[in-house]
Amino acid sequence: MSTLTNNNNKLKLGFSPCPNDTFIFDALIHHKIDTEGLDFEVSYEDVESLNNKAFGKEADITKLSFYAYAHAAENYVLLDAGSALGFGVGPLLICSDKKWADIHAEFNLDTIVGIPGKYTTANFLLGIAFPQLVNKRIMLFSDIERELLSGKIDLGLIIHENRFTYQEKGLHKIIDLGDFWEKETSSPIPLGGIAIRRDLPDELKQKVNRLVRKSVEYAFANPQSGLDFIRSHAQEMSEEVMYKHIELYVNRFSVDLGETGRRAINTLFDRAHALGLAPKTNKKLFLN
Structure with missing residues (x-):
């Protein structure tokens, strides 16, 4: 009611x-x-x-x-x-180890990725771009960078203001999933x-x-x-x-x-x- x-x-x-x-x-x-x-x-x-x-x-x-x-x-x-x-506002998939920074790296079922929520659009895009990344850890979006730096996860899916700060912490972009979506659909x-x-x-x-x-x-x-x-x-x-x-x-x-x-x-x-x-x-x- x-x-x-x-x-x-x-x-x-x-x-x-x-x-x-x-x-x-x-x-x-x-x-x-x-x-x-x-x-x-x-x-x-x-x-x-x-x-x-x-x-x-x-x-x-x-x-x-x-x-x-x-x-x-x-x-x-x-x-x-x-x-x-x-346009240009999508979530970023990032890493701390440069070995992952090449988007052609062979992600597998053991690759651990931190995500900001199961029902986020970010997670939906990740599933389209990299369906093999199924080992997901749900966490507060603001904790993902810290978990990457501590080595508890291999990859991190970041949203909001973290896209402006991740490089200052020595983290590396793998792919901008917004760019991925735009190329796939020609839509925002x-x-x-x-x-x-x-x-x-x-x-x-x-x-x-x-x-x-x-x-x-x-x-x-x-x-x-x-x-x-x-x-x-x-x-x-x-x-x-x-x-x-x-x-x-x-x-x-x-x-x-x-x-x-x-x-x-x-x-x-x-x-x-x-x-x-x-x-x-x-x-x-x-x-x-």
Whole structure:
């Protein structure tokens, strides 16, 4: 049962503490825009926690990986605003031992790879590019570099701000899976989207979509407005890396998916279905 059935206007909203999400939602949750009578109960979670909570319908509105959405589409529908798609934004497969740095290295069943979650789009891409890498260790995305350096894993699949810092730690890129996807499909890589529960009233779903778009547009027009809020959730990240992160993941697709964004998401779904990695649904994927 949705929160709004309890005679109030507070919705449960989940997103990550990463700069792209806090940048997008700052104006919305801090009422820098007119929220049209809505308020939000916010929870901050890493992407795989958000994915798993979506499977349990714990949030009214949530950020989730597009691959996870393939498993949650019966209960959620995608908003047009707030998504993370783009070119050159994909997850990286990295290593500490240069012997792995040649992408033609013979990965085998014993090769241990650290991944940021089973239902992340990153893991989905890894499965397409290197189906032989089945010895996976699920861990918090921010722990993967440390596990590589300690020798506990052979390869690491990194997302978010780690793509800006891995080289400083002496780690090496094997492949950019975003580049891999772009060459395969000629589409931007769909990383994560914003979904809302299907059982909420249609008018409310449209209102939330409109407000998220306004929040993104406000952030673009006032990029310094949410600096303190963004920094407070960015852990040890430098301001330079923080804004690189935002510039990479917040773009025109975050304002509106458009035909190109929708085509990329449909392509991901088609690939997942063809490989038997996600269930099919008769529900429409997009709100509008």
